[in-house]
Amino acid sequence: MIDLLNASVPKLSELLKPELLATLQGLAQVIQYHEGQLVHQRGDPKPGLSIVKAGRLVAGNIGMDGSILTTSVLGTGDCFGEFTLFVGLPRTHDIYSHGASEVYQVPRSRFMALFAQEPQLAEALLAIALYRNHSLLEYMDNLRRQPLLYRTAQLLLSNAKRHPETNVIECLQDQLAFTLGVSRVSIGKVLNKLQADELIQLGYRKIIVNDLERLEAWVADRNLLMPLTASGVGSE
Amino acid sequence: MIDLLNASVPKLSELLKPELLATLQGLAQVIQYHEGQLVHQRGDPKPGLSIVKAGRLVAGNIGMDGSILTTSVLGTGDCFGEFTLFVGLPRTHDIYSHGASEVYQVPRSRFMALFAQEPQLAEALLAIALYRNHSLLEYMDNLRRQPLLYRTAQLLLSNAKRHPETNVIECLQDQLAFTLGVSRVSIGKVLNKLQADELIQLGYRKIIVNDLERLEAWVADRNLLMPLTASGVGSE
């Protein structure tokens, strides 16, 4: 499974003190989903915060023309639904379970009561929202500026880096196409180019990144924006 | 001037109690900028929150190949720089003044002191970040799914709706190109198509939307995603 955005976004479970996280989970109902089951649907009016307890969820949208776009993959500790809590709008994405999963569902009223008492909650959600924002802006810039070849390499790189122990990314070319928003044919073409440059090796249901550092250098070389380094932030 | 994202995002000045806003502004230094002057540059490490006091700023990025992409236009009451406050990363965008402007600049240390005391501040910033997030996600979906013709019409519509008193949008086709991330030739083509359908009328340095409702209907007709309506949010 491959993901567009979540790579550098912290999880709610990492940002909250364990006790606060436990309290929050205590307000929730745990719901189990099976492979492919819909967790939320775009347009769903029921508000609430959800936290992934186990398994994986996929967020995306299906267009009226049948086109599918995957936006994000949510793993254990990730939260979603914040938007429905603070804005009078329904769910913005279809979310379905990828394999079996368990999700904490916190109804809006209960959440808001805790939210009013615990300023930490707002800070954690703020941090997450700001990180997501940043990821989105950087990705949108790439989307408008960079060719598919680059974007594909970048996506493979960021996902390969998340499992440094192995050099294999397990994903279908179809999934890559949904994620990058292009056709499978186009994905095939650019994957072949990357393979010809010996940056990756294509397999059945998988892609092998033999030399992570070479791929990283290749991407860095072609980056059109100044990379942002976490330099020591000045005091003022 | 035309804007991609800000249309439906509330301003900090609208979300804070007047007293709190005044306190925050009291911590700031007011800095004046002249036409074209750089307010921040991508990579700038100096953190702080900024609020537009008067005038307009443009946020965008210039690629190493010279390509320009405009991300957002900031007007009076809009804030920026939140990201530098909570994450150890430098500025993510070039921001320059469009015409003369004045900006409240709040240094990080002063801001954080107030932030710790006033939970309202976190809530307001959270609301803004979530709205921005939503705009970005919807736009990214459009970017991947919809043809330029549609995206252009949508952009013109949302900007025309912000000045309902007049039916004129003052912008250069170059600016449209920067905003949509395409070439001027492509913009010219789609604008001509829209004009041929009598949805807009092209002028020198301006675009006239004679019939806002017809344009709105045209866009709604072609929308591939279910529109999100602010239905009364259920209690749970």
Added chain:
DNA sequence: ACTACAATGCTAAAAAGTTTGCATTTGAAG
């Protein structure tokens, strides 16, 4: 009214991506 520059219009060739349809490969289930 003339000039000069900025903005817009237009064209043709090339590049990138899509669609459609079919061939080939792979791995898992009998």
Added chain:
DNA sequence: CTTCAAATGCAAACTTTTTAGCATTGTAGT
């Protein structure tokens, strides 16, 4: 070891967008 469905590979026609260059139009300043 077959068989079969899923996944991948491939090709051709088509559409969209870019690049580059130049022509035309609008407007402010003189």
